Amino acid sequence: MAYFDASNPSQGASFAHSAAPVFSSETSSFSAFGAKAAQYDTHSVVYYEGDPSKRLYELVKGSVMLYKLLPDGRRQVVEVLRPGDIFGLAGGDEYDCTAETLTEAEVNEIDLKQVERSNELQRTLSTCLTNQMRVLHEHAVLLGRKSAVERVASFLMHLVPARGGIGCVGPDNEEQDGFDLHLHMTRQEIADYLGLTIETVSRVVSDLKRRGVIRVDKADKIHLNKVCSLCQMTGMH
């Protein structure tokens, strides 16, 4: 079950090497507050669950996941972040999750004390947290109530902009409702995000392929042949 027998998360999974970030100078909603911009390599850890929380982070470019580990090594990826998302808030003095990059990533880092002071930051914070909450609510439905196929379909649909949501406009063009997407995640990471095993994810993907819903160019390069029919499989229609 456990894909590695980690007993001490801080010593870390072999797939995640803590790279020393390289600082750059991009702009964002943090930059006016003396935030430092930092670059991270793929699969490097920004912080570990249990580390003392000192900084707040804003993802500027790339992709970051937050995950928690159970003592026996079971892992749950609780969030997959996109540019604009904020992470590192714990509500205590320790981070409640490990933050690890999925791609090369650019991150703005700001001292928590700075955040305390600024009204403007508090404001962006609460809107940002509200959005993340809504995503977490929907993910709870996925984890608690959806079948394996529905989970994978929902996962793929989330990667298609402006489709599958409440205000879904339908296909631009009836006859060619396709979409290309790049996953940036291994099967293991997808499985840990969807509450499944790597084998089940692989099987579902193969099944979708067999049924002509998707085309798999490379393991992480997938073409959706018909977005609408995939959307029908999410359990939400």
Place this chain on the structure above:
Amino acid sequence: MAYFDASNPSQGASFAHSAAPVFSSETSSFSAFGAKAAQYDTHSVVYYEGDPSKRLYELVKGSVMLYKLLPDGRRQVVEVLRPGDIFGLAGGDEYDCTAETLTEAEVNEIDLKQVERSNELQRTLSTCLTNQMRVLHEHAVLLGRKSAVERVASFLMHLVPARGGIGCVGPDNEEQDGFDLHLHMTRQEIADYLGLTIETVSRVVSDLKRRGVIRVDKADKIHLNKVCSLCQMTGMH
């Protein structure tokens, strides 16, 4: 599977009757901002998923759950709120969940426009949201990675104050580590919170009883015989 075949959430489950709230005049962190205090009966709906979001709510007394429904009637309870928690933030113009009381409840209601203006409210908001996020993260682990026994054990442990967390102090008294608790939830509600069926919840509870870990006085009145041994069953030790 579906315990009722709701197709339109707004027309509503038979177990939830929208009661007109009775207003009172309690105090809270909202009261300085012209918030109205309202009383709700047990199992009454504060708002439905999809309703236009106009107000923000603060739970003062009692218990409220937030849930989402899939079109075929599957339900996932995404949060169980306690006094002090804030709800009603959607990050859009519609509520993303239905809010329903589990007990008689007292709620402070405040206009969203008010919240926009006040820096102080924004501040309490972001700390409150941060705490709820941490709870949601942990619940994602439960839904995605824990067995039925671990889920029920975790659920019960969350109802024991100051135990089972990171800073768990252990039993006050080695030899009598018991605790009485009142659930305020039906088996169906617990099942929908834990991502299980009502039968599985019932079976697990019976099993814990048989093993002498708990004593069931009434369906919703449970005595934990040994908190520590229950804690060992949460998957987190």
Place this chain on the structure above:
DNA sequence: CGTTCTGTTGACCCACTTCAAGGGTAGTGG
């Protein structure tokens, strides 16, 4: 051209769901 890592596929198994029946308990009304 081996080595290593990731992904795929098959066979089997089991934890949980589904289906079905029955028991408890609270509320209601005669």
Place this chain on the structure above:
DNA sequence: CCACTACCCTTGAAGTGGGTCAACAGAACG
């Protein structure tokens, strides 16, 4: 006070979706 009803909960028997175990295929890399 008891019968009737309506939930809610429990328990059993059977079915199944996804997990586990194991073998292998493909790509990446030195």
